[in-house]
Amino acid sequence: MRKYAPVSFPDVRLEGDFWRERLDTVLARTIPSQHKKLGEYGILDSLKLPQPPPPLRFPRHANGFTVQVFWDSDVGKWIEAASYALAHRRDADIEAKIEAIVDDFEKAQAPDGYLNCWYLGREPEKRFTNLRDNHEFYNAGHLLEGAIAYFQATGRRRWLSIMERYLDHIYTVFGSEAGKKHGYDGHEEIELALIKLYHLTKDSKHLDFATYLINERGHQPPHFFDAEREEREEKGIDTQRYVFPNYEYSQSHKPVREQDKVVGHAVRAMYLYTAMADLAAELGDEALKHACEVLWKDVMDTKMYVTAGLGPSAHNEGFTWDYDLPNETAYAETCASVALIFWAQRMLHLDLDGQYADILELALFNGALSGLSRDGTHYFYANPLESDGRDTRWDWHTCPCCTMNVSRLVASVGGYFLSAAEDGIAFHLYGGISTSVGVAGTEVGVREISNYPWSGDIRIELSPETPKAFDVKLRIPGWAKSFSVKVNGEAVSAQPANGYFTLNRIWSKGDVVELDLPMVAERLYANPSVKMDIGRVSLRRGPFVYCLEGADNPGGPVQRLKLPRAAELKAQTRSDLFGGLPVVTISADAVAIDQGGWEKTLYRTDPPGQEKATLTALPYYLWANRGTHSMVVWVPEA
Amino acid sequence: MRKYAPVSFPDVRLEGDFWRERLDTVLARTIPSQHKKLGEYGILDSLKLPQPPPPLRFPRHANGFTVQVFWDSDVGKWIEAASYALAHRRDADIEAKIEAIVDDFEKAQAPDGYLNCWYLGREPEKRFTNLRDNHEFYNAGHLLEGAIAYFQATGRRRWLSIMERYLDHIYTVFGSEAGKKHGYDGHEEIELALIKLYHLTKDSKHLDFATYLINERGHQPPHFFDAEREEREEKGIDTQRYVFPNYEYSQSHKPVREQDKVVGHAVRAMYLYTAMADLAAELGDEALKHACEVLWKDVMDTKMYVTAGLGPSAHNEGFTWDYDLPNETAYAETCASVALIFWAQRMLHLDLDGQYADILELALFNGALSGLSRDGTHYFYANPLESDGRDTRWDWHTCPCCTMNVSRLVASVGGYFLSAAEDGIAFHLYGGISTSVGVAGTEVGVREISNYPWSGDIRIELSPETPKAFDVKLRIPGWAKSFSVKVNGEAVSAQPANGYFTLNRIWSKGDVVELDLPMVAERLYANPSVKMDIGRVSLRRGPFVYCLEGADNPGGPVQRLKLPRAAELKAQTRSDLFGGLPVVTISADAVAIDQGGWEKTLYRTDPPGQEKATLTALPYYLWANRGTHSMVVWVPEA
Secondary structure: OOEEEEOHHHHHHEEEHHHHHHHHHHHHHHHHHHHHHHOOOOOHHHHHOOOOOOOOOOOOOEEEEEOOHHHHHHHHHHHHHHHHHHHHHOOHHHHHHHHHHHHHHHOOOOOOOOHHHHHHHHHHOOOOOOOHHHOHHHHHHHHHHHHHHHHHHHHHHHHHHHHHHHHHHHHEEEEEEEEOOOOOOOOOHHHHHHHHHHHHHOHHHHHHHHHHHHHHHOOOOOOEEEEEHHHHHHHOOOOOOOOOOHHHHHHHOHHHOOOOOOOEEHHHHHHHHHHHHHHHHHHOOOEEEEEEEEHHHHHHHEEEOOOEEEEOOOOEEEEEOOOOOOOOOOOOOOHHHHHHHHHHHHHHHHHHOHHHHHHHHHHHHHHHHEEEEOOOOEEOOOOEEOOOOOOEOOOOOOOHHHHHHHHHHHHHHHHEEEEEEOEEEEEEEOOEEEEEEEEEEEEEEEEEEOOOOOOOOEEEEEOOOOOEEEEEEOOOOOOOOOOOEOOOOEEEEHHHHEEEEEEEEEEEEEEEEEEEOEEEEEEEEOOOOOOOOOOOEEEEEOEEEEEEEEHOOOOOOOHHHHEEEOOOOOEEEEEEOOOOOOEEEEEEEEEEOOOOOOOOOEEEOOOEEEEEEEEEEEEEHOOOOOOOEEEEEOOEOO | OOOOOOHHHHOOEEHHHHHHHHHHHHHHHHHHHHHHHHHHHOOOOOOOOOOOOOOOOOOOOOOOOOHHHHHHHHHHHHHHHHHHHHHOOHHHHHHHHHHHHHHHHHHHOOOOOOHHHHHHHHHHHHHHHHHHHHHHHOOOOOOOOHHHHHHHHOOOOOOHHHHHHHHHHHHHOOOOOOOEEOOOOOHHHHHHHHHHHHHOOOHHHHHHHHHHHHOOOOOOOHHHHHHHHHHHHHHHOOOOOOOOOHHHOOOOOOOOOHHOOOOEOOOOOOHHHHHHHHHHHHHHHHHHHHHHHHHHHHHHOOOEEEOOOOOOOOOOOOOOOOOOOOOOOOOOOOHHHHHHHHHHHHHHOOOOOHHHHHHHHHHHHHHHHEOOOOOOEEEEEOOEEOOOOOOOOOOOOOHHHHHHHHHHHHOOOOOHHHEEEEEEEEEEEOOOOEEEEEEEEEEEEEEEEEEOOOOOOOEEEEEEOOOEEEEEEOOOOOOOOOOOEEEOOEEEOOOOOOOEEEEEEEEEOOOEEEEEEEOOOOOEEEEOHHHHOOOOEEEOOOEEEEEEHHHHHHOOOOHEEEEOOOOOOEEEEOOOEEEOOOEEEEEEEEEEEEOOOOOOOOEEOEEOOOOOOEEEEEHHHHHHOOOOOOEOOEEEEE
């Protein structure tokens, strides 16, 4: 079903300033500091079996277990991020750290292949008795992604072999055959990892098991989680309360092909849909593809923050109802936006349609990137769209899932820039890359030069070894009000189809494509069904959504500022805000509610005055890097 | 320290339409339906000991125990409310129901006097091992209040004697003496109940124990809750996690006289402060009074919703930080506003200062009364100040504390109208009452006639048996922009002091005081430190705060409406909204954000239009009685 396939990131060199800076930060600071945190918080110790369980560094969760149940996954994600770093540049120290972890896992692995340090260290007899709540497959999935990445970066197969042994064990216990458990995990993740492994090894058993898990999910009666609970009761194993007492939480309320509403835990949902889209492509499964499209439309039409944040509610870490997008209490977990990028990329390769790339880009530059601080060692787990000035980035989190999700994303971001097919190259993102792609039977050197995302002035140099005819597809972002294309200096006029402008010609060494995407600061309005945003406006320029932060708008909380509809939006490149980093801000004449004269009065009949003011807006992803300040994305209109 | 004392409610006949209707509803519908619910939900069964614990009708709480731990208190509060009903009119059926409950408690009571059905029915050996979390004194306090009310209404002493036996047992276990536990309950309540009992019996041991509890609270090290936990550990009793892991939650973070910030669980805080104010008056304790005043100022200056709702956060059911008053997620538990009324009444009787009566009135007509439906059988536990149209009143609640708090309040509301002293009568609330008060050595018949709270046109008839000189103090509400007073038709001019206008003369039979408090619909603004309300306005008329509800503002969610600052506010009496009940609405010309033309678009650059509209506002307490609709208290200004 797929025509275009992504050009994977080790083959895409990042040369543009924007991503170079983020990548360098992640490689130099984030990934090393994350290993340190894994040590400090006892997560690495928890792999050293057999031994008494490490002291619990965190209070027990209200639901009766500790965060340790997820710790294998955090190690897996760190290995994945660290392996992406190795793919950029081998590093003996990182490799030694990974090898030490692999040593621990190798020692921990049970003779039959089972490998989950939480169960092995604490209650090995209870393994595979509570997939609903306890994440064994989720952990396995992340460990597997780490193993694949490590193998791809280094050629070392030991870790991957350990994981293959574990999978073989899982395949003896779970599956459709009589006598096996007919089940799946409450937290999806292994499905997409198995498809990655299938791509690597071409061993169809992994694809088969991923297919099984996707097909089994949500079938009832009996519902697997009920059958599992009954079995626990028969065995006298404590039946803990369902962490969240409905099947929607884990997208297991009905078979996946019948699902038409995005529900439940946002990260779980995104991982599931990613795997569904992957599998639809692998199997040519139109019903599965259709379900993905219906779910995509549901989230896009009614459930996504303007920042591509997903999941308004901390209660279920996920979705609630249509148009419920509160700003100050937005959960919008970093992981959910990262996972939306995964899903969007899969959808994009089912159909080369710019709507998917638009969301991939939106999530990347806003909801996902906002999770990582400028210094690369502080994080947001939740990404609210408004703050009273009490939100600060954390240097770690009790559940550190988001930290490594953002590092593995940035470390592999090159893989989202372009795709190749037999007869073409498609450019999705811009920002300065070089690569070489096999197209139309020749190797094509590609260089894309731009100051994107700050400027839409893009130059692409193509150098096929031999002149060949093929498509060059240029994404025209949904935010672009206009665009122009030149080939070797000559204007080309045509209309983009599905968000891509296609140039088909015989390309020769030294051909140059120039794409101009004028970036205009503009206003965005929300559907008034989003009651929280009625009478409010947000600002956008290029791929960035903007916010007002107190640091740039002194004199009171930014909530005091109103933006008249007629006020001109002025974009300005500023290098003084973040130690030389050039940033395009948006400023405008505004109105400010007068803050003075209240003393200790809480309510009064005398109205506050208004005064003229100026507002300055900053790309959302940069907020909360200069101390704590109030912040709004949706500004009241004057 | 007290000069004026409240005239208690059985002596104050409600004759005005407003309270007559609410009282009749509570007597005829609320109190009987609550007894039915106590039966349906297994709460009454839970008293029938010894027997196996009743099946758990509710899921276990995340914190490991069920709501049953509070059930004695719910029974106690129902007995209190039902006894207030009996004080209005004896009723054999209600008395039989109460007697049946007393039979159960009598059978359940342990030989040593201990009486808590949750512990006696489940784990009697663990009694008094976890006051931090498990509410034994809290339950005892509510049972005691019920017993006092029942005795006062009927003269039956059996139930009160049972409770006195239980208290005597408590006094042998807890106290300052060596060998006793030095402790208090995590949920305050018994303190104020003990002072009520002292007032009834004049037995100083009850006042002494209340004093002990107030004085002991927050002393450390060792903190009682730590000492108690250590004792549990020594005995091998499960040490459950602190329901909310800080001492502020239960106002036990420091000795009460040192407390200067309102913190923690809102209802706990209000019950504590009520008892503190009571005790300050009993003991003439200036330090305790000062602490009450400092805490009062803190909540008034920075932590109270405009509706007198308290406690913004569901997380701790309580307070967070200064000016944190989110509207849609406001917790503002009904119980907290009811308890604020208790506290305000105690403060008012420490100092006859209108600021306390103003808040008593505000809480009564808004944050408390909003907890009860028109039909008297549906409730709000949380009282948000904005709704997207999904909030509905419940016919019962897993934790039904608020249901009986509002019924006991309404059933005894006459007790808040006026106070008497040796030399005077003070009128706090108006609305149509008659009573007889002993003043200046004579009995004074009092009749207050008005259509308050809808109109401020008030007539008071005074009929002393013999002519006597005494003060008549008329509260001039803080909301009144002007007022006028006539005595026997002749205007009297003077200034009120501390919110009361004092008339001192020789009063004779047939004297008439006329008080006019013009009620004007007006705008209220919040201190801009309340960031949620910047650029917004709320409406008030007399004691009522208003809201916009969808039922009166069709055409889209009320969040679409903006109120221009210059728009005239028009008050209108409407009898068509609630089946003949006269209600004063406020209407004004407004601006509405156009709702059309969006289809499935979530965000767009094209701004929505605005159109002229009219808005209609309704007293807040009446919302959510006509189906589910959107609602706002704080309306954006155009």
